[in-house]
Structure formats: structure tokens, C-alpha cells
Amino acid sequence: MKLGCPTEIKPQEFRVGMTPNAAREAVAHGHEVMIQQGAGVGAGFPDADYIAAGAQIVDTAEEIFASAEMIVKVKEPQAGERKMLREGQLLFTYLHLAPDPDQTRDLLASGCTAIAYETVTDAAGGLPLLAPMSEVAGKLAPQVGAWTLQKANGGRGVLMGGVPGVGPARVAVIGGGVVGTHAARVAAGMGADVTVLDRSLPRMRYLDDAFGGVFKTSYASAGNTAELVAQADMVIGAVLIPGAAAPKLVSRAQLADMKPGAAIVDVAIDQGGCFETSRATTHQDPIYDVDGIMHYCVANMPGAVARTSTIALGNATMPFMLALADKGWREACATDPHLLNGLNVHAGKLTYFAVGKALGIDV
Ligand code: PYR
Known part of the structure; x- marks a missing residue:
């Protein structure tokens, strides 16, 4: 051929x-x-x-x-x-x-x-050709989110790991699949206080066992999601329904409850994004502001590496x-x-x- x-x-x-x-x-x-x-x-x-x-x-x-x-x-x-x-x-x-x-x-x-x-797909129920880029995008998400949080980029001016006497950034990761797990690992490695939201109890048990409490898990009810999003310095969107448009899990109204200058990194943007206010951006112009919340929504994140x-x-x-x-x-x-x-x-x-x-x- x-x-x-x-x-x-x-x-x-x-x-x-x-x-x-x-x-x-x-x-x-x-x-x-x-x-x-x-x-x-x-x-x-x-x-x-x-x-x-x-x-x-x-x-x-x-x-x-x-x-x-x-x-x-x-x-x-x-x-x-x-x-x-x-x-x-x-x-x-x-x-x-x-x-x-x-x-x-x-x-x-x-x-x-x-x-x-x-x-x-694969026999284990995974997506073998998406997984490698989900791993990359997941690991990149806290890195670009940390940059978005910097004051000069419109962010809240919070350091991921904090310093002695000043607490770390709070990070909420919505979705505990491949993207979410890699994002949580890196964010926790940077010293942030990380919670992963998911609806699968077996998955949360696995995350808890595999990562020994390096990050927390929380059931992704609408109430828990709203609470963690409001408390977060950074929210990482990591949900996926294979092939389908991503569900919108955070509304525009909820941005008003967030901390001014908080960062959103929407890794689900390829499938339309999981925040109501997400729209695809490029590496040339990656961030935009909606109601004081900085959105990073680059549609081909792995292209950066x-x-x-x-x-x-x-x-x-x-x-x-x-x-x-x-x-x-x-x-x-x-x-x-x-x-x-x-x-x-x-x-x-x-x-x-x-x-x-x-x-x-x-x-
Ligand atoms: C990307 O890596 O750009 C995808 O579309 C998954």
C-alpha cells in the first residue's frame, strides 16, 4: 500500500x-x-x-x-x-x-x-490510541495551570507548592481517568493540595490504593463538584465520554463562586470542553478571561512537547x-x-x- x-x-x-x-x-x-x-x-x-x-x-x-x-x-x-x-x-x-x-x-x-x-478500543476497555496523549496532556495540565496562575498571566498569583508558612494551591481534578490520574500525580508532586472527583467507586478505590493518599478523592456529585470548584485555585477538566461531546459540568454562574484569578485547564476541550465557558485556544494565544477566571483551553496540548x-x-x-x-x-x-x-x-x-x-x- x-x-x-x-x-x-x-x-x-x-x-x-x-x-x-x-x-x-x-x-x-x-x-x-x-x-x-x-x-x-x-x-x-x-x-x-x-x-x-x-x-x-x-x-x-x-x-x-x-x-x-x-x-x-x-x-x-x-x-x-x-x-x-x-x-x-x-x-x-x-x-x-x-x-x-x-x-x-x-x-x-x-x-x-x-x-x-x-x-x-482495547480488550481492557481502554482507548489505546488516545491514552498516550491523555498521559501527556494530563502531565502538562498542572504545568500550564501553574503558569496560568502566575500574576503576569492574569492568574491569582499562587505558587503550587506554597512555601514554609504559606499553604499550597488547591487543585480540583474533575475525572479520574488517564488524564485526571496523570494530572493529579504531577500536581501533587508539585506540592499542591489535590482532590480528584469521579463517579466510579472502584476507580476511586484503585486511586487511593495505588497512590497511597498522595491526593484525595471525592464523589463527583453536583454538590461536591461545586464546593471543590469554589475552593480551588486551579480546576482541571479531565472528563471523557468516548467519541461524544463532553458533558458541561461547571456552568458560567459557578465562576462567580470561584476565587478571582483561579485557573481552569480544560483538557476535554478536544471534545467540546467540560466547562460552559470553554472555547478552544491555541498555543500562540492560550489563555482568556471570563468573569475573572483564567481559562487555558488549548486543543492540542501534547503538541507543546x-x-x-x-x-x-x-x-x-x-x-x-x-x-x-x-x-x-x-x-x-x-x-x-x-x-x-x-x-x-x-x-x-x-x-x-x-x-x-x-x-x-x-x-
Ligand atoms: C491530541 O493529542 O491533540 C488529541 O487530539 C488527542
Whole structure:
């Protein structure tokens, strides 16, 4: 199969869909690999590494979209890329369609087959292609939140770990999944006073056992959530319903109960965000103020640490990419129901229920 990997064009996105190692494996499996010139540079992979791996370097994204049978990317195709997608072409990347009707419309019109990383599943009930970026975003959340809390950035001027005689920042993490657990670990490591809110008692038992009380847990009733949000210096949104629009768990009215200059970091923003006041921002202009509360809502947080993220993502996507290339998407999905769960769009039809429900489109 002909595989193509274009340069990511979302603002400040430095990751790349294929590492030189992934290219080498695909070539060893008998596939042709095209990489857009410079695509890996932001993640520290020069063209020479891809050439050494047996890939061909091409000048433009147009060449890749015109001839590749499978496009391997990181972020959802941007408007210009969507115009180049062709009928029958396979797209393997993050999509996050539920909050994005424009992208959905364009993918349906293109006639392509699109497999979304974020809805591929595994036997343990996890999301193996989302997990590595959830780990990265979770670990980044307290770091960017700490920066948002600094006075010069409009924040409350509170130091995460405090100092002798002055208490630490209070951090509420909404959601105890992969993002929330990594965020809580790092925030606690920075010395903050951290509480994770979740609705699963087994999950909270696990967190308590695994982390030995390094952070607290609280049942995520509306009342507990409101109380902890009001007391927090930083709130990290870490909820996920696979493929679906994120539920809004904190309303605009609740901002009035928060401490002036408190920071919100909404890691759920890819799926529309879990705060009523969230809207996607970019690494160039990451923070905005609503009613005195500073919001950090960058939609591609892992792009900030492009090298770590690219390698972590490549480790997870490689076996699926090889299965798709070796068998073709029909047989690969027919023999792996977890990969089939990634199928969101095929030949002008939506094939993922939660996306159809969010957008009011028949599946
Ligand atoms: C990202 O890492 O940017 C995702 O979309 C999950």
C-alpha cells in the first residue's frame, strides 16, 4: 500500500504522524512510504532519518493526498486538507468529530474512510490510541495551570507548592481517568493540595490504593463538584465520554463562586470542553478571561512537547497502521473489533453512534 504522511498544519502543531521507526517498519512490510519534506523536523526527525528508513520525501501535501492510499496524521484534517481527501482514501488520525460539524460534513462529502484514533478500543476497555496523549496532556495540565496562575498571566498569583508558612494551591481534578490520574500525580508532586472527583467507586478505590493518599478523592456529585470548584485555585477538566461531546459540568454562574484569578485547564476541550465557558485556544494565544477566571483551553496540548508526544503516539499507532496497510481496512476491521470501533466515516456515511447523536445525523 502507498502510505503518506503530510506536515501537520494546525497552528503550533509540531508532532508528526509517522516516526522514522514507523516508516522503517512499513517499508519492511513491503509498503511505499511518502513523507512531506520537513514533516518530522518539529519533533526532531530530519528528512535524512526518513530517507535512511526507506521512505520517499515529497515536496507538498498535494502530492501526498493525490497518490497515497492511506494518510497517516496526528490532528484532524484542516479545511484545506479536507478538500484534498478523495473517495476511497483511508484517513488514520485524531478526528474529534462530535463537536465539529464542519469537519464532519467535509469528511462525509469527500467519500473517504476515516478511522479516528480516539475511538479505537482495547480488550481492557481502554482507548489505546488516545491514552498516550491523555498521559501527556494530563502531565502538562498542572504545568500550564501553574503558569496560568502566575500574576503576569492574569492568574491569582499562587505558587503550587506554597512555601514554609504559606499553604499550597488547591487543585480540583474533575475525572479520574488517564488524564485526571496523570494530572493529579504531577500536581501533587508539585506540592499542591489535590482532590480528584469521579463517579466510579472502584476507580476511586484503585486511586487511593495505588497512590497511597498522595491526593484525595471525592464523589463527583453536583454538590461536591461545586464546593471543590469554589475552593480551588486551579480546576482541571479531565472528563471523557468516548467519541461524544463532553458533558458541561461547571456552568458560567459557578465562576462567580470561584476565587478571582483561579485557573481552569480544560483538557476535554478536544471534545467540546467540560466547562460552559470553554472555547478552544491555541498555543500562540492560550489563555482568556471570563468573569475573572483564567481559562487555558488549548486543543492540542501534547503538541507543546512534540518529540515526547510523537514517539509515544507512534508506539501506540504502529501496530494498527501496519494492520491497515497489510490487510486493507475492511479485513483489518473485520478481524479486529477494537479497530472497527475507530471507524467514524465511510463512503459518505457516519459510522460512529456517539458522533451521530451529538450532531443529529443518522448513523
Ligand atoms: C491530541 O493529542 O491533540 C488529541 O487530539 C488527542
